[in-house]
Amino acid sequence: MTGKSVDWIVEADISILQQAMERGESDAVELVHLYLKRIEVYDSKIHAVLELNPDALEIARQLDLERQERGPRGPLHGIPILLKDNIDTGDRMHTSGGSLALADSKASADSFVAAKLREAGAVLLGKVNMTEWANFMAVAMPSGYSSRGGQVLNPYGPGQFDVGGSSAGSGAAVAACFAAASIGTETSGSIVNPAHRNSIVGLKPTVGLISRAGIIPISHTQDTPGPMTRTVADAAIVLGALTGVDERDPLSLASEGKSLRDYTSFLDKKGLEGARIGIPRWFYQNLKEDERIVAERAIDVLRGQGAVIVDPVSIPCEREKWNFDVLRHEFKKDLNDYLARLDASLSVHSLEEVIAYNDQHADKALVYGQDTLIWSEETSGTLTEESYHESLRKYQNLTRAQGIDHVLSEHRLDALFFPGDEGEDIAARAGYPLLIVPAGFTEAGPMGVMFAAGAYSEPTLIKLAYAFEQATHYRKAPVL
Numbered sequence: 001m002t003g004k005s006v007d008w009i010v011e012a013d014i015s016i017l018q019q020a021m022e023r024g025e026s027d028a029v030e031l032v033h034l035y036l037k038r039i040e041v042y043d044s045k046i047h048a049v050l051e052l053n054p055d056a057l058e059i060a061r062q063l064d065l066e067r068q069e070r071g072p073r074g075p076l077h078g079i080p081i082l083l084k085d086n087i088d089t090g091d092r093m094h095t096s097g098g099s100l101a102l103a104d105s106k107a108s109a110d111s112f113v114a115a116k117l118r119e120a121g122a123v124l125l126g127k128v129n130m131t132e133w134a135n136f137m138a139v140a141m142p143s144g145y146s147s148r149g150g151q152v153l154n155p156y157g158p159g160q161f162d163v164g165g166s167s168a169g170s171g172a173a174v175a176a177c178f179a180a181a182s183i184g185t186e187t188s189g190s191i192v193n194p195a196h197r198n199s200i201v202g203l204k205p206t207v208g209l210i211s212r213a214g215i216i217p218i219s220h221t222q223d224t225p226g227p228m229t230r231t232v233a234d235a236a237i238v239l240g241a242l243t244g245v246d247e248r249d250p251l252s253l254a255s256e257g258k259s260l261r262d263y264t265s266f267l268d269k270k271g272l273e274g275a276r277i278g279i280p281r282w283f284y285q286n287l288k289e290d291e292r293i294v295a296e297r298a299i300d301v302l303r304g305q306g307a308v309i310v311d312p313v314s315i316p317c318e319r320e321k322w323n324f325d326v327l328r329h330e331f332k333k334d335l336n337d338y339l340a341r342l343d344a345s346l347s348v349h350s351l352e353e354v355i356a357y358n359d360q361h362a363d364k365a366l367v368y369g370q371d372t373l374i375w376s377e378e379t380s381g382t383l384t385e386e387s388y389h390e391s392l393r394k395y396q397n398l399t400r401a402q403g404i405d406h407v408l409s410e411h412r413l414d415a416l417f418f419p420g421d422e423g424e425d426i427a428a429r430a431g432y433p434l435l436i437v438p439a440g441f442t443e444a445g446p447m448g449v450m451f452a453a454g455a456y457s458e459p460t461l462i463k464l465a466y467a468f469e470q471a472t473h474y475r476k477a478p479v480l
Contacts, residue, residue, distance in 0.1 A: 009034045010177045011477050014079055014234045017180060021067065021078055028060035028067075028078030031180075032123060035080050039126075039178050042480045045158050048173040050085050050149045052126040054092050060123050075237045075264075077121030082182040084170050085127045085149070086134060087225065088214035089114045093124075097216040098132035098146025100365050101348045101357040108343070111214025112246050113183055113225050120241040125179050128169030133373070134190060135166040136218050136331055141368040143193070144168030154197060154445060155478040161445030164194030170228045171198040175478055181229045181238050187218040187327065188428035191226050192421040192436045192450060199438040199446035199475050201465070203227050203235040204424075206455050207431035208251030209259055210242045217334035219327050220251070221392065222428050230475060232437060232466040236263040239458065258456045269470045271463035273306035278413040281312035282319070283422035290442040295419035298439045298449045298468070302417065305471050307464075310411045315426065317398040322425060325391035332381040351377050399430035405454055415457070415464055418450040427452050435461040437468055438475040 009017075009031070020026040036052065043049050053059075063078045072078070083089065086097045088107035096102035110118065117124060129149035131141065143165030144152035152168040154161040155176040163172055167184030171194030174182050184191040186204045195202025204226045212223050227238035243259035246252045279299060287295060303309050332351050339349045348354045355373050358365040379385065403426055407413065416423070427434050435458075436450040449468070451461045 006034055006037065009038070011230060012180075013231045014075060014180055014237050017079060018072070018075060018077070022072070027064045028123060029057060029064055031078065032056050032060045032080055032125065035125060035179055038176070042176055043178065045480065046153050046155050046172050046176055047150050048128050048152050048169040048176065049082070049178060050127045050129045050169065051093055053124050056080070056123055056125050063121055063123065073121035074241070076117070076241050078123060079121070079180045080123045080125040081117060081238075082125050082128045082170065082173050082179040083114065084167050084182070084184050085130050086185060086216035087111050087113055087183060089124055089127075091124070093127055095127070095216065096148050097134065098130050098148050099354065100147045100361060101354050102346070103148050105342055105346055107214065109214065112211035112244075112249070113215070113242055116242050116244065117183075122241070128173050128182060130169055131166035134185065134187060134216070134218050136187075136327065136376070137372050138368040138370055139372060144172075145368070147365045147367065155480060156199065156445050162197055164197030166190040167194050167228060171195055171200060171202070174198070174200050174228050174230060176480060177230075177477065181227055181234055183225055183238075184228045185215060185223060185225045186428070187222045189421055189424040191228060192424050192434050192448075195228055195436045196421045196448035196450075197446060199441075199448070201229045201232050201235045201438070201469075202434075202436045202448075203239060203458070204427070204434040205239065205458060206255070206433045208249070209255050209456065209458070211244070211246035211249040211252045213246055213248035216338055217331070219330040220334050221326060221330060222431065232435075232462060232469050233264065233267050235435070236267060236462050239263050255456070260459070263458060263462055266459045266462040267466045268463050269467055270306070271467035272302055275307045275414045275464055276412055277302055277307045277309055277464070278313035278407060278411055278416045279309060279311035280315050280318060280407070280416055280418065280423065282314065283418055287419055288442070291419060291447060294440045294442060294447050295449065299417065301468060301471055305467055310413060313407050313411050313413070313416070315403055315407050315416075317403040317426060320398060322395065322429070323391060325387055326395065328376050329379045329383055329385060329388040331376045332379050333383050336381055351381075395429045399426045404430055404432055404452065408454060414460055415451045415453040418452060420447055421450060423450070423452060431455065433458050433461055435465045437465045439472070440474050
């Protein structure tokens with residue numbers, strides 16, 4: 001941007017970037033250059049970025065030419081975005097899920113998510129590190145570690161604060177302003193947890209609202225990609241670019257007529273006025289004192305903005321002791337299906353072969369073991385076990401009709417309000433959306449607060465979260 005420091009890009013949201021390009025003060029090529037420079041200077045402290053797209057600058061040039069000749073495609077035209085390393089891109093980048101076993105794997109085609117981003121005019125800037133196999137490899141593995149990419153660190157306190165996971169690189173990179181936005185994935189907490197830990201916005205959509213085709217899976221009943229951004233407005237912009245029915249993902253068919261291509265109309269500063277917000281106190285009882293102060297201050301903000309606070313409310317399933325039978329069984333089946341489609345030149349095409357590869361390269365691949373992989377491999381991989389079906393039926397019923405749906409109906413609530421990422425497992429098993437926003441800082445680092453509601457409630461969550469964000473502006477950029 002002529003006459004201004006390169007630091008203008010720090011904390012710049014998508015609207016600011018678009019305005020700069022529309023006024024001719026910047027362009028996509030410059031945005032790519034500026035983010036690449038930040039990554040070069042600061043990522044050695046954070047280890048968020050796994051690899052950069054060698055074609056990013058050329059893509060940006062083409063998009064700049066298109067803008068000059070025909071105008072922008074929309075709000076993401078020329079905007080650099082990073083993707084988690086389990087999202088296929090049919091280009092020169094790799095998709096490995098953080099595993100050395102897939103370090104040489106290049107997808108033959110774009111995932112639905114990557115294709116939608118390209119269609120919207122975004123620049124796919126690179127891939128970010130993640131907890132290996134989306135944290136379904138080893139119980140002892142810390143958040144943000146992968147054998148391929150090493151340990152992602154929290155930009156607010158590298159080596160001091162938990163970075164969260166499994167979308168660790170997505171969270172840390174956005175917090176450090178390495179891109180305008182990133183795409184994470186969540187099975188149970190993997191978007192909202194790193195968003196909470198890195199003082200950013202994380203939107204975990206209703207399962208099926210965005211197709212999972214071309215994403216290394218854990219569970220077809222719980223997996224979903226979603227935007228990770230610095231503002232609620234940016235999350236709404238990115239979400240709208242990613243929705244759509246996809247025949248390759250049967251669960252996406254249910255979103256027909258329920259999804260939108262533009263969620264920005266729900267960005268209402270007065271969105272909390274008259275909203276009924278439930279406080280599930282079960283999830284507040286173990287907070288540390290400084291966390292409790294942040295959470296109670298956030299509730300006061302809701303009240304001050306005109307919300308009706310229903311406190312306490314109880315979710316019938318809140319004391320349930322969950323098992324992970326569904327993930328255990330679906331991981332083997334879904335991963336085997338994904339791996340079987342990979343190029344024949346690769347050495348792994350099944351979970352069994354991944355485990356064998358790791359054993360053969362144990363010094364680098366098994367720093368934390370692979371007990372979870374072995375545990376999943378012990379299943380049939382056919383989803384015929386009665387224990388699987390029983391758990392699936394039980395937990396979906398408990399978390400939906402006897403869980404979130406029940407408490408929303410009982411108290412006529414618009415949403416539930418959680419401290420940090422508490423309660424994410426209930427929403428994960430229900431397949432329901434979550435939206436987390438920055439709420440301040442504690443001795444353990446950044447802290448977020450989270451809105452939850454029923455299926456396809458993204459418009460409501462965006463409205464509520466935006467009003468909270470605009471009333472507080474708690475996010476502060478890390479000092480790098």
